[in-house]
Amino acid sequence: MPEKKKIIEVDISIYPLEAIFGASYVFIDRAYIYLDSKQDGVIQVALQGKTDIFDDKTIAGEFMNELLNYVHRLNISKYNHVIRERVVERALYSSVGENLMDSDEEEFDDPLGIAVPWEEKYGDEKKNEK
């Protein structure tokens, strides 16, 4: 296993900590990752490949690419969150609205004719008797 570590300094004003965690998560199966901060606003990311396949330059480059990818995803999520909320609201409202309409139109099963008003059921017979 390679012992050499590659240290990357990441400016958190550009790459938020959430993006660093996200990118690190992608790499923990093939590299050992350690985070530290010696100065405000900068995170040191120490990367060490688990096997000889990943040399320090390759892994550092891939990590930076993944970091950029994560920042992009975070930005898209931030800009679209209002639209996503509206879509979810609309979907839930549509579902609830349909259920209410269905319950109003539901047919009432009355095989013995108990629900029929008495007047409606026997009214004509009474008139004939008189």
Place this chain on the structure above:
Amino acid sequence: MLKQIEVKFNKDIYKKEAIVTSINEFSQAATFSLSEEEKYYLVSIAEIPAEIVSDIENEFCNYVLFLMKV
């Protein structure tokens, strides 16, 4: 059993809950203790079996990082 290792976790980056959970998960492999400095959580790892002494520090750090994302 060999050696004692000390690992520092920056308090601005790592959560104590993630470290404590990791210690519980790794407790069968070695003896762990947790303390604090002003800026760091300190994890001491002792009574490490020889067959894992080269890996345990790195694997432990990765596991803490994994829990940060989850």
